[in-house]
Amino acid sequence: MPFFERPVERPEELFDREREFEDLRRSVVSHAITVVVGVRRVGKTSLVRASTFDLPRIYLDVRKFEESRYITYGMFLEELRKSLNSFASLDRKIIDYLKTVRGVRVFEFGVEFSLDRSRPLLTSILESLDRWAGDRGKRLVIVVDEAQELIKMKGYDVLPAIAYAYDNLRNISFVFAGSKIGLLYRFLRVDDPSSPLYGRYMERIEVRPLDKEKSIEFLRKGFEEHGIKVEESFLVEAVERLDGIIGWLSYLGLKAVGRGVHKAVIEEVVEEASKIVANEFCKFVEAMGSKRYVEIVKAIDREGATWSQIKRYLEIKLGTKIYDSELARLLKNLMNNGFIDKANDTYFIPDPILRHTARDIQC
Ligand SMILES: Nc1ncnc2c1ncn2[C@@H]1O[C@H](COP(=O)(O)OP(=O)(O)OP(=O)(O)O)[C@@H](O)[C@H]1O
Ligand SMILES: [Mg+2]
CATH class of the missing domain: 3.40.50.300 (P-loop containing nucleotide triphosphate hydrolases)
Structure with missing residues (x-):
């Protein structure tokens, strides 16, 4: 398709x-x-x-x-x-x-x-x-x-x-x-x-993100449908940057179909996607009325972080003590809104774009 x-x-x-x-x-x-x-x-x-x-x-x-x-x-x-x-x-x-x-x-x-x-x-x-x-x-x-x-x-x-x-x-x-x-x-x-x-x-x-092979197949088949032959390395790099989120892969596909298949298009899409995702996140931050959410996603970053790592990061960054009850509330709100998730006591950012852009976000 x-x-x-x-x-x-x-x-x-x-x-x-x-x-x-x-x-x-x-x-x-x-x-x-x-x-x-x-x-x-x-x-x-x-x-x-x-x-x-x-x-x-x-x-x-x-x-x-x-x-x-x-x-x-x-x-x-x-x-x-x-x-x-x-x-x-x-x-x-x-x-x-x-x-x-x-x-x-x-x-x-x-x-x-x-x-x-x-x-x-x-x-x-x-x-x-x-x-x-x-x-x-x-x-x-x-x-x-x-x-x-x-x-x-x-x-x-x-x-x-x-x-x-x-x-x-x-x-x-x-x-x-x-x-x-x-x-x-x-x-x-x-x-x-x-x-x-x-x-x-x-x-x-x-509905889960596609795995790596399926993501590559999705892009390859999509380009084939549009009559475009692409190098395997382009597909691999695209999936490395965008993960298995079909919406972003489709966005890249459409962009590359329109403009030609260059690796620069991947960077462009990542950049645009980052702006969109950061904007969505900042709207949440504004609605919640606390910049502490921004610091938390920075603490979690690409690698993920445990409760105590996040707490330490926040306390150093803000120069003030953070109560457990407050941290629990902030983390719960982030989880409820789908910005973070938790597995084996480690918090992580499920959206690949937000994960990559977290350290640069400014709201
Ligand atoms: N299974 C699929 N096959 C082909 N294209 C798909 C598939 N799933 C999603 N897409 C494409 O990915 C994009 C995002 O899909 P969709 O809007 O269904 O996702 P969503 O999870 O509802 O997104 P949102 O969270 O923004 O509501 C669309 O451009 C859609 O055409
Ligand atoms: Mg939808």
Whole structure:
């Protein structure tokens, strides 16, 4: 397959991922909730879209709320309305089901929701969708991409509606995808006994970076599709710098197709990618209001670091004592947002670009 700028939509465009593809297809028909996780640009959206391409599917991408400080139920309903209307453009019959819900009105181009006190309840909308699917003997998949952003919703809790659907609506299944893995689980509150979803089973599918051989194969095949022959050494160097993150490999592929295959293009892509990643990280730092996060990723750097190494680094850098409770909080926030991870008592930076650029980041 060639390199794509956008998420892949169809199974035949998907490189590798056979196992995840099968797992996801099996999961959406046998489980009420599937969670798809993976670091940024690893190919989550592509996997989810390609795996559900032929199924009745309502697709909500709530990444647009990443920069919002909070979300209202009205903002969420507006996104849901757009997704429902785009589904209705394929199967207009669904409108007959939706219009039975209080607060839903039908217009020429689809449905509209009241946003005042008679606004529709999420549970009622889900019930109507369940009836639509049940009458057709189908299962409707509701995908919420970057679902962790819904944690910011104020004044309305969507979890009781999801728990209700889990218990009662057999013709609906949910896929929650996200790159901020810790936040996604915090949003779903799976470990919280007071959560409506506590104790409910969720199938988890992890999208991992490609290994070295697969990454090289991905690039080689991509260039072949574009009719370009490349030296093996170019491929090896590209994968050394960009690792198995398909999004970055595709970006490099597209750039090299446009500009010619030179090693300088790899450097250029690494530099651009570093700017993008640093910018994303700095937005997080700004939102959290503490520059200490910057020092922590510098402490972890390319090699990784243990708790005490990070603590020592911070204390020397900042010239002040850091309490364990504070360090724990900072590390947890970094982990929840997917910037760092931990294995065998060592913290590391999973994103290869952030890992390389960590020591130079200035926010
Ligand atoms: N299996 C695949 N085969 C071919 N191309 C892929 C595959 N997975 C991802 N890509 C390409 O990589 C890029 C990033 O993919 P995608 O948007 O699906 O990743 P993501 O994990 O959802 O990223 P983000 O974290 O930014 O949401 C896209 O250009 C897409 O075309
Ligand atoms: Mg995505």
